[in-house]
Amino acid sequence: MTVLHLQGTKLAEQKISKPMVKPFLISLGMLFLLAMHYFQHNPGGAGLELSFNITSWIPFSFAIAFGLLEICRQKTWRYSRLTLALFCCCTLLTIPALYSNAVGADVVNRLLGLWAGLLFFIGLQQFSFSQKQRQRMLWMILIAVWIQTLFGWYQFLWLEPGNAIGYNTIENRPYGIFQQPNVMASFLATGLVLSAYLLARIPMYRGKWSWQQLVLLLTPVITIPMLVILSSRTGWLGAVVGVGLMIPYLRRFAAKAQWRMWLLMIALGLSVSWSLNSSTGWAPKEERVSLESARSIHIPQAFRMFLKEPLTGYGYGTFEPAYITQTALWHQANPEQPYGLAALDHPHNELAYWASEGGIVPLAALLIAAAVVLFKIRKAREGTQLALVGLFFPITLHTQLEYPFYHSLAHWVIFIILIYWVDNLTAKYHKVQVNYVLTIRAVVLFLPIAVTSYMATALYSGYLLTKYETTQPVNVDYLLKVNNPWAWKNRFEWDLHLTQLQLGATTNNRELVGEYIQWATNKAVSWPRPALYQNLIAAYQYLGNQKQAEQIRQEAKFLFPNQDFASSQAIPALKESASRSEKNIDGQPKS
Numbered sequence: 138m139t140v141l142h143l144q145g146t147k148l149a150e151q152k153i154s155k156p157m158v159k160p161f162l163i164s165l166g167m168l169f170l171l172a173m174h175y176f177q178h179n180p181g182g183a184g185l186e187l188s189f190n191i192t193s194w195i196p197f198s199f200a201i202a203f204g205l206l207e208i209c210r211q212k213t214w215r216y217s218r219l220t221l222a223l224f225c226c227c228t229l230l231t232i233p234a235l236y237s238n239a240v241g242a243d244v245v246n247r248l249l250g251l252w253a254g255l256l257f258f259i260g261l262q263q264f265s266f267s268q269k270q271r272q273r274m275l276w277m278i279l280i281a282v283w284i285q286t287l288f289g290w291y292q293f294l295w296l297e298p299g300n301a302i303g304y305n306t307i308e309n310r311p312y313g314i315f316q317q318p319n320v321m322a323s324f325l326a327t328g329l330v331l332s333a334y335l336l337a338r339i340p341m342y343r344g345k346w347s348w349q350q351l352v353l354l355l356t357p358v359i360t361i362p363m364l365v366i367l368s369s370r371t372g373w374l375g376a377v378v379g380v381g382l383m384i385p386y387l388r389r390f391a392a393k394a395q396w397r398m399w400l401l402m403i404a405l406g407l408s409v410s411w412s413l414n415s416s417t418g419w420a421p422k423e424e425r426v427s428l429e430s431a432r433s434i435h436i437p438q439a440f441r442m443f444l445k446e447p448l449t450g451y452g453y454g455t456f457e458p459a460y461i462t463q464t465a466l467w468h469q470a471n472p473e474q475p476y477g478l479a480a481l482d483h484p485h486n487e488l489a490y491w492a493s494e495g496g497i498v499p500l501a502a503l504l505i506a507a508a509v510v511l512f513k514i515r516k517a518r519e520g521t522q523l524a525l526v527g528l529f530f531p532i533t534l535h536t537q538l539e540y541p542f543y544h545s546l547a548h549w550v551i552f553i554i555l556i557y558w559v560d561n562l563t564a565k566y567h568k569v570q571v572n573y574v575l576t577i578r579a580v581v582l583f584l585p586i587a588v589t590s591y592m593a594t595a596l597y598s599g600y601l602l603t604k605y606e607t608t609q610p611v612n613v614d615y616l617l618k619v620n621n622p623w624a625w626k627n628r629f630e631w632d633l634h635l636t637q638l639q640l641g642a643t644t645n646n647r648e649l650v651g652e653y654i655q656w657a658t659n660k661a662v663s664w665p666r667p668a669l670y671q672n673l674i675a676a677y678q679y680l681g682n683q684k685q686a687e688q689i690r691q692e693a694k695f696l697f698p699n700q701d702f703a704s705s706q707a708i709p710a711l712k713e714s715a716s717r718s719e720k721n722i723d724g725q726p727k728s
Contacts, residue, residue: 157207158264164200165274165550169281172196173547174288174314176302177596178603181316183543184246185624188599189314191592193546198588201253204260206581209574215262217564219556222509227255229502233495234453240663243454244494250542254553261557262566271561275335278551279352282328282360285313289321289363311366319535320544322372325360326531327551330379332356334524336399337391350395354402361406362413370430371538375531382527389520432485432538434475438464439484443492443500450496454663457482459493461665465696476698479667483543487536510556516563525562528555595624602628611636627664630656638672642679650676667693667700674702 172195177188185191208214230251234244289311296304313321336353346354364372380403387396442451442463451459457480464477484490491499514525532552535541541548571577598621605615613636622629634656641649657673670693677686693702 157203157210158266158270161200161203161207161260161264162270162273164196164203166277167196168193168200168550169277169547170284173281173545174284176314177600178303178607179316179599180603180606180628182628183540185592185595186599186628187316187544188596190546191596191599191624193550194592195585195589197253197257197546197550198585201256201260202581202585204257204263205577205584207260207263208571209577209581211263212571212574214259214569214571215566216259216569217262217560217566219509219513219560219564220259220262223255223258223506223556226502226506227251229505230491230495230499232498233450236449236452236495238449238452238455240452240454243663247543250546250549254549257550258553258557261554262560266561271558272335272338274554275331275558278554279328279331279335279356281547282325282331283352283356285315285321286325286328286359286363289313289325289367290359293363293366310368311363315545317544318367319369319371319539320541320548322364322367322369323375323531323535323541324545324548325364325367326372326376326379327528329357329360329364329376330383330527330531333380333383333387333399334528336395337387337524340392354398357399357402357406358409359406361403362410365410366413371535372531375534378534379527379530382523382530386521386524386527431478435460435478435481435484436486436489438467438475438477439486439489439493443489443496446493446496448496450492450494450499453494456484456490456494458663458665460484461696465698468698469695477696479697479700483540485539487540487542490540510559513559513563517559518562521562525559528558591621591624594621598622598625598629602632605632630660634660635672638676647680650679654680665696667697667702670697671702 172192173189175189175192179186179188181187185194231248233239234241234248292304292311292313293309296302296306298306300306310318311321312318313324315321315324332353336350339347339350339353361376364376384396384400387399391399439456439460442460445463451463460481461477461479464475467474468476484493488500488503491503510529511526514522517525529552532541532548535548542552598619601615601619602625605612608615616632616636619625619629634653637649637656638653640646641653654673654676657669657676661669661673670689674686674689674693677683677689690702693700
């Protein structure tokens with residue numbers, strides 16, 4: 138009787154768990170095959186300022202909800218030691234938000250993304266995926282790489298000036314949907330090494346090639362020339378090292394014909410690159426093939442900030458004002474010290490970012506997280522360790538040279554899937570009975586509804602702001618219809634108050650100009666930008682307050698020694714936008 142009861146229980150568990158795998162994988166499929174490729178006009182930026190991230194969050198929230206729902210259905214929480222370690226690291230990363238120098242409102246999005254990633258990892262662990270289903274997740278990533286590669290080729294070869302997506306055909310440096318070539322490059326480099334990894338996991342039957350193997354063999358042919366064209370040193374290094382780490386794995390686990398053919402495809406991809414160079418006259422710009430970079434200046438500056446405030450840092454959410462002020466002080470004390478880069482809201486190094494803002498605690502958390510993942514990789518099957526490192530390498534390298542996780546939600550999701558993949562190969566899972574699931578059920582219900590509503594309004598508001606900024610003559614109705622100003626805080630405030638300044642100047646309403654001065658003075662504390670100071674100077678001059686205008690000019694010259702803040706009575710044009718006048722270190726729109 139007991140045996141029959143146990144068998145019945147097992148069958149019931151299978152009936153419960155099996156249906157939830159499919160909707161979870163569908164959510165991931167919607168993210169990688171559809172949502173992350175969505176385009177909508179925008180002025181550039183990062184995070185929710187890019188439309189494809191907004192749409193990607195919707196299926197991502199459903200994937201998290203399905204994972205949590207599985208805990209409710211089974212009334213069991215599956216976890217591994219890595220789960221506990223990552224939970225502790227996320228907690229440590231959150232602690233500095235409680236420090237007195239932190240600006241909670243400016244760091245909430247980052248922490249929400251962090252904890253959403255952990256919930257997604259926990260959700261992945263709740264499912265007993267078959268080997269085929271686990272590999273299907275990797276195939277989704279690879280298909281997304283193919284889609285972006287083909288989109289990149291379309292941009293490079295066929296788009297004409299004045300095209301619908303605003304692609305710069307003169308510079309002609311493809312960026313896919315990501316709007317930043319380095320982000321595109323690390324994405325393609327990950328797909329390149331992933332093709333080798335999957336190829337070794339598909340056996341050959343009677344010497345015949347399957348269509349999956351043909352797709353994997355063709356991946357180097359289409360991605361390598363695009364990586365060359367992207368002229369991304371980050372992408373080049375990630376691809377070269379990643380491929381180098383993958384070759385021993387291929388030679389050991391793939392059939393001889395497979396790994397030889399894959400290396401031949403690598404050579405063919407390089408040949409296509411050379412042929413393209415010869416036939417079109419294309420060549421990378423000189424600065425793209427040199428080691429000179431602004432990173433050699435501002436990354437050491439950020440680490441120096443950490444050394445100056447190693448315990449508590451300068452405060453979460455304060456990197457940009459703290460960086461520009463501290464570097465200005467160093468430059469004033471010693472003019473040989475480089476001044477800070479304007480509009481640098483991230484030092485392009487993830488370790489330096491968290492350390493300079495939060496001190497030793499978040500730095501230790503990141504290093505511990507990296508160490509435990511490496512420890513899990515060491516426990517993997519002999520001969521697979523280097524290949525697993527190779528899967529992580531392009532994105533991990535990118536996090537030390539830029540900020541891909543803030544620029545692309547897809548990169549963050551891929552990174553978590555790879556951590557789960559390593560954990561699943563090596564982990565011993567434990568189970569805890571969960572009897573009180575009402576709170577989890579409430580989260581499951583609330584999360585996708587709240588995220589979908591927020592992202593839908595953010596997408597609509599971004600559309601309205603773009604219409605407002607690009608429509609001639611000015612139509613303030615677009616600005617008044619924005620229904621989610623929180624998702625576009627800096628951009629919305631800039632447009633709103635610049636309109637206020639322009640209106641005050643054209644109607645001789647000194648009160649409106651005064652209100653702009655009050656806003657700009659407060660805004661400059663947390664968002665010091667040259668254009669903001671220029672407008673503030675012009676506003677004081679308009680009111681005839683030359684003494685205050687000169688004081689603001691001196692402060693601006695102190696913070697931005699290389700900027701010209703010449704005396705001017707002119708109120709800036711209504712359509713001016715700070716993000717358009719600033720370039721990042723790669724010469725691309727601010728990202």
